[in-house]
Amino acid sequence: xxxxxxxxxxxxxxxxxxxxxxxxxxxxxxxxxxxxxxxxxxxxxxxxxxxxxxxxxxxxxxxxxxxxxxxxxxxxxxxxxxxxxxxxxxxxxxxxxxxxxxxxxxxxxxxxxxxxxxxxxxxxxxxxxxxxxxxxxxxxxxxxxxxxxxxxxxxxxxxxxxxxxxxxxxxxxxxxxxxxxxxxxxxxxxxxxxxxxxxxxxxxxxxxxxxxxxxxxxxxxxxxxxxxxxxxxxxxxxxxxxxxxxxxxxxxxxxxxxxxxxxxxxxxxxxxxxxxxxxxxxxxxxxxxxxxxxxxxxxxxxxxxxxxxxx
Amino acid sequence: xxxxxxxxxxxxxxxxxxxxxxxxxxxxxxxxxxxxxxxxxxxxxxxxxxxxxxxxxxxxxxxxxxxxxxxxxxxxxxxxxxxxxxxxxxxxxxxxxxxxxxxxxxxxxxxxxxxxxxxxxxxxxxxxxxxxxxxxxxxxxxxxxxxxxxxxxxxxxxxxxxxxxxxxxxxxxxxxxxxxxxxxxxxxxxxxxxxxxxxxxxxxxxxxxxxxxxxxxxxxxxxxxxxxxxxxxxxxxxxxxxxxxxxxxxxxxxxxxxxxxxxxxxxxxxxxxxxxxxxxxxxxxxxxxxxxxxxxxxxxxxxxxxxxxxx
Numbered sequence: 093x094x095x096x097x098x099x100x101x102x103x104x105x106x107x108x109x110x111x112x113x114x115x116x117x118x119x120x121x122x123x124x125x126x127x128x129x130x131x132x133x134x135x136x137x138x139x140x141x142x143x144x145x146x147x148x149x150x151x152x153x154x155x156x157x158x159x160x161x162x163x164x165x166x167x168x169x170x171x172x173x174x175x176x177x178x179x180x181x182x183x184x185x186x187x188x189x190x191x192x193x194x195x196x197x198x199x200x201x202x203x204x205x206x207x208x209x210x211x212x213x214x215x216x217x218x219x220x221x222x223x224x225x226x227x228x229x230x231x232x233x234x235x236x237x238x239x240x241x242x243x244x245x246x247x248x249x250x251x252x253x254x255x256x257x258x259x260x261x262x263x264x265x266x267x268x269x270x271x272x273x274x275x276x277x278x279x280x281x282x283x284x285x286x287x288x289x290x291x292x293x294x295x296x297x298x299x300x301x302x303x304x305x306x307x308x309x310x311x312x313x314x315x316x317x318x319x320x321x322x323x324x325x326x327x328x329x330x331x332x333x334x335x336x337x338x339x340x341x342x343x344x345x346x347x348x349x350x351x352x353x354x355x356x357x358x359x360x361x362x363x364x365x366x367x368x369x370x371x372x373x374x375x376x377x378x379x380x381x382x383x384x385x386x387x388x389x390x391x392x393x394x395x396x397x398x399x400x401x402x403x
Numbered sequence: 404x405x406x407x408x409x410x411x412x413x414x415x416x417x418x419x420x421x422x423x424x425x426x427x428x429x430x431x432x433x434x435x436x437x438x439x440x441x442x443x444x445x446x447x448x449x450x451x452x453x454x455x456x457x458x459x460x461x462x463x464x465x466x467x468x469x470x471x472x473x474x475x476x477x478x479x480x481x482x483x484x485x486x487x488x489x490x491x492x493x494x495x496x497x498x499x500x501x502x503x504x505x506x507x508x509x510x511x512x513x514x515x516x517x518x519x520x521x522x523x524x525x526x527x528x529x530x531x532x533x534x535x536x537x538x539x540x541x542x543x544x545x546x547x548x549x550x551x552x553x554x555x556x557x558x559x560x561x562x563x564x565x566x567x568x569x570x571x572x573x574x575x576x577x578x579x580x581x582x583x584x585x586x587x588x589x590x591x592x593x594x595x596x597x598x599x600x601x602x603x604x605x606x607x608x609x610x611x612x613x614x615x616x617x618x619x620x621x622x623x624x625x626x627x628x629x630x631x632x633x634x635x636x637x638x639x640x641x642x643x644x645x646x647x648x649x650x651x652x653x654x655x656x657x658x659x660x661x662x663x664x665x666x667x668x669x670x671x672x673x674x675x676x677x678x679x680x681x682x683x684x685x686x687x688x689x690x691x692x693x694x695x696x697x698x699x700x701x702x703x704x705x706x707x708x709x710x711x712x713x714x
Contacts, residue, residue, distance in 0.1 A: 108523075115523050128439035179435065225538075
């Protein structure tokens with residue numbers, strides 16, 4: 093199978109967005125951005141699949157945890173662009189092993205987080221299938237022209253991450269303690285995303301869904317620059333490898349202009365400077381002065397080097 | 404497995420749309436309707452899955468046909484509400500049997516129809532999976548407050564269908580001739596939908612995706628009325644059963660006020676009066692004076708009586 097980058101690049105190239113289109117940002121960022129005629133808001137759109145055997149196993153995720161996490165993946169993309177969720181569409185294909193109670197509890201998980209974040213369940217589709225397959229589309233809103241994108245970082249900008257990294261991968265490996273909770277119950281950083289947009293005026297942002305090394309490379313590619321970083325803050329017990337390359341963190345990676353006063357934490361969540369954007373080859377990332385290979389997980393091919401469609 | 408109606412009813416009940424919400428129509432119609440702050444347009448949203456073994460078989464659908472049809476399902480919902488497509492999100496989970504060429508040709512089918520209808524590919528997700536699973540979200544637009552809904556039909560309104568019915572089911576059974584093409588290559592009735600909204604001011608509309616008997620019952624339930632019809636026009640070679648209960652027609656079912664002058668055809672597509680809305684129990688449909696049971700296909704449970712989430 094060709095890797096995801098090849099498919100995405102082909103789709104991006106094949107898709108012509110006419111000048112003046114209300115679609116102001118298409119394939120290639122965390123969300124697409126649509127500007128409704130006459131509106132004061134821009135709308136953000138993202139879709140994320142949640143597939144049995146690829147994104148979760150029924151042995152490890154309780155149904156409500158699976159439903160919640162299926163929604164988190166898209167909410168995290170809305171957070172990364174500084175948006176407020178407005179509604180979601182949930183499509184669910186159900187295999188025979190999932191009985192009525194399982195489906196009810198899956199939607200309990202969806203509805204609880206939807207209600208807490210303002211992502212009103214507006215529709216979707218239901219079907220049967222041989223495996224459980226879910227796809228969640230979320231719409232969010234930002235004031236016109238203010239969405240945080242990947243392509244605004246400039247050499248000299250400081251690079252930050254929220255929280256600590258590696259916990260989700262550690263939790264997947266051990267299924268124990270706080271790391272397990274971290275893996276099964278991630279938090280979309282919606283309030284932080286709005287803070288980055290409104291108060292810090294971040295120059296670029298994205299969520300860490302496939303690993304810092306791969307996601308920072310994507311941010312750098314989009315911004316036509318490189319980066320020089322040090323080791324990021326680690327989740328207790330996580331290895332440096334897990335912190336650098338582990339996916340499903342759903343923390344935010346962002347950049348700010350030099351001199352921007354960034355607090356040490358946001359509502360208790362640490363914000364840590366890990367380096368700066370550098371005038372290097374686009375996508376080149378150095379860790380302590382040495383090249384950092386992008387090794388995050390490629391959901392599509394099982395290989396590294398994934399660039400997502402939108403994710 | 405509980406049937407889809409039970410799941411949908413539970414979700415509809417559990418989802419509270421606050422008064423004044425920009426989500427002006429949620430679960431239960433062909434599309435959700437969102438009213439962006441300050442905009443002259445309402446936006447329509449629908450998501451439809453396209454699952455191997457449920458909605459298609461790789462032996463019968465060429466990859467480009469599969470991609471095209473995955474998009475048709477959602478475009479038809481936009482047509483049913485009188486909308487113009489604006490963009491789409493395509494999520495695709497790919498199994499090992501689908502090689503790079505298959506995926507490329509699948510997206511050829513998507514992109515060709517997307518380009519022809521204005522549904523710019525704006526994003527989505529790519530993943531691997533044990534079976535091929537696709538979910539397509541389409542956004543369409545209508546001038547504010549003008550979306551065609553299911554709930555506007557009133558006793559005395561005339562009931563019409565576009566085209567002829569039963570061809571898709573016939574084509575699935577025989578895989579021969581024009582019926583085969585009808586099954587593999589359905590047309591979303593976008594221009595007709597706009598005509599119904601702008602010129603005929605239809606009181607209600609929906610697309611026939613799960614069979615006339617089931618879909619008309621849904622329209623009647625939403626409109627709190629019954630219907631009295633005669634046999635609909637049949638696709639050449641299709642049986643009355645196929646015309647009454649066969650799904651995947653993607654023709655439009657609509658109602659107009661008594662006295663509305665409806666042309667015999669729209670751009671060559673027949674428009675046929677099949678009866679009238681009647682002051683009967685909600686959802687009660689009579690064919691030639693006898694009760695017509697809703698027997699359309701239930702994608703979710705394999706049983707009749709499906710009410711979709713949004714579809």
